[in-house]
Amino acid sequence: MNRRRVDVLCLQETNKKGAKVKEIGERIKLFYNGFETRRNEVAIAVGDNIRSYVTLVMKTGCAEELKDEFYDQLANSIKSVQKDDYLVVCGDINRHVGQDRNRLERVHGGEGIGIRKFHGERLTDLVETHDLAIDSTFFAKTQSQFITYSGGERETGMNHVLVRR
Structure with missing residues (x-):
């Protein structure tokens, strides 16, 4: 490093x-x-x-109570960082945020795969509340460059980094 x-x-x-x-x-x-x-x-x-x-981002397989607790802790951590400090949230953030950026233009750049799912909606709510952005959605890529997991007929583009606007 x-x-x-x-x-x-x-x-x-x-x-x-x-x-x-x-x-x-x-x-x-x-x-x-x-x-x-x-x-x-x-x-x-x-x-x-x-x-x-x-902080730790829970994977989809975790119990809902753990996810709720995580999002509360993450929101509190974000609030504790001074507004003029740089803020980057990274880790294994696996959420399907999809391509649609309707009413989310400030936090979602419109690049993505498929449709937003429940946990992707939860993530976009969090970034919108705290004026963050989902970085990978702001960079144009071919679909093969965006895919971070492919198995059978499933392809996903995840592993997001969140940044303060």
């Missing part, structure tokens, strides 16, 4: 258990959170010059 001048590196499917912060190199901290089942694992490596708020 230091050699390439990368300040933040988001990692998915890390196979780590527990929630910890540890030094992994010169001036780099690794924040990670994984369950005993080694599912829902994400990690974020952060250079020491970045003030960071790190």
Whole structure:
């Protein structure tokens, strides 16, 4: 990270258990959170010059109560960041936000795949409430470039990063 001048590196499917912060190199901290089942694992490596708020995004397979609790915690974390600070929310944000940007022009750029599903609607509500944007929807790509998962007849474009406008 230091050699390439990368300040933040988001990692998915890390196979780590527990929630910890540890030094992994010169001036780099690794924040990670994984369950005993080694599912829902994400990690974020952060250079020491970045003030960071790190949280875990639940995968679709989690119980609804955990998702509700997560969205409440995420909303509180977003509110706690000063309006003039940079804010980037990243991790394993797997939500189908679709192509339609009707009434969401400020938060959704119109690029995507398919239709918005329930959890995608929940994500767009969150970003609209806190004046964030779903970055991947603002960049034109071919469909094959947008697809982050393909299995059988299913194709999805997910793994979003949210940024403050």
